[in-house]
Amino acid sequence: TIQPIESAVELVKGKKTLKDYEAMKLMEIYGIRTPKWGIAESVEEAQRVADSIGYPVVMKISPDEPVHKTEMKGVIVNVEKDQVKDVYNQLSKITKRVMIQEQLNGLEVYVGGLRDPVFGHVVLVGSGGIYVEVLKNVAYGLSPIYEDEAQELLIESKIHDMLTARKRGYDENSLIRTLISVSRMIVDLNVKEMDINPLFVNEKGAFAVDVRIVFD
Numbered sequence: 001t002i003q004p005i006e007s008a009v010e011l012v013k014g015k016k017t018l019k020d021y022e023a024m025k026l027m028e029i030y031g032i033r034t035p036k037w038g039i040a041e042s043v044e045e046a047q048r049v050a051d052s053i054g055y056p057v058v059m060k061i062s063p064d065e066p067v068h069k070t071e072m073k074g075v076i077v078n079v080e081k082d083q084v085k086d087v088y089n090q091l092s093k094i095t096k097r098v099m100i101q102e103q104l105n106g107l108e109v110y111v112g113g114l115r116d117p118v119f120g121h122v123v124l125v126g127s128g129g130i131y132v133e134v135l136k137n138v139a140y141g142l143s144p145i146y147e148d149e150a151q152e153l154l155i156e157s158k159i160h161d162m163l164t165a166r167k168r169g170y171d172e173n174s175l176i177r178t179l180i181s182v183s184r185m186i187v188d189l190n191v192k193e194m195d196i197n198p199l200f201v202n203e204k205g206a207f208a209v210d211v212r213i214v215f216d
């Protein structure tokens with residue numbers, strides 16, 4: 001049997017939920033890519049982090065507990081260098097800690113995981129972004145899933161069609177690898193529920209942008 005990854009077990013030990021930057025590190029441990037990102041707790045730090053990422057950046061509040069950041073006016077996209085100071089000052093009224101990310105393009109996908117009392121760990125995939133509750137094209141698979149099943153879930157949810165529409169050349173294999181990694185991670189760490197929303201899929205790969213994860 002495959003052993004859980006020790007650094008992941010260490011990272012989540014004793015926690016009910018992860019902060020955004022912890023969740024990003026957990027993704028990286030499981031080989032799931034993230035946009036370039038950094039945390040700032042002052043204007044100077046925000047400018048330094050944003051400069052090192054490159055413009056435009058996305059800036060968002062970094063609360064200790066998962067919240068709907070957009071509803072709190074806590075996500076600002078398309079931030080250019082001369083706006084970093086004002087945006088940091090605005091967001092830091094909500095949370096002092098602010099996350100800064102590389103701004104990505106591509107298809108926004110929802111990847112979820114949950115522990116069902118009957119079926120055990122389940123992995124979900126569907127359309128992502130802030131309309132996830134509206135679109136409802138979610139497909140489910142029982143963990144662990146492997147390549148064939150991951151592929152079937154993408155066809156069933158129509159994500160496969162969305163990725164390949166108009167010959168966009170989006171990297172479906174990266175999304176398949178992400179689904180397999182998530183299905184393994186939720187079992188390894190006995191995750192109660194989690195979602196990556198969105199996972200951006202583009203021609204360069206699949207990137208976890210916003211991760212919420214809950215343990216018992």
Ligand code: ADP
Binds near residue numbers: 070102
């Ligand atoms: P929340 O879901 O808590 O409102 P998100 O971090 O998911 O916050 O951001 C909301 C939306 O903002 C995303 O669905 C996406 O459309 C956009 N967004 C957030 N981060 C990025 C990013 N790094 N690159 C491009 N768009 C982003």
Ligand code: MG
Binds near residue numbers: 129197198210
């Ligand atoms: Mg989100």
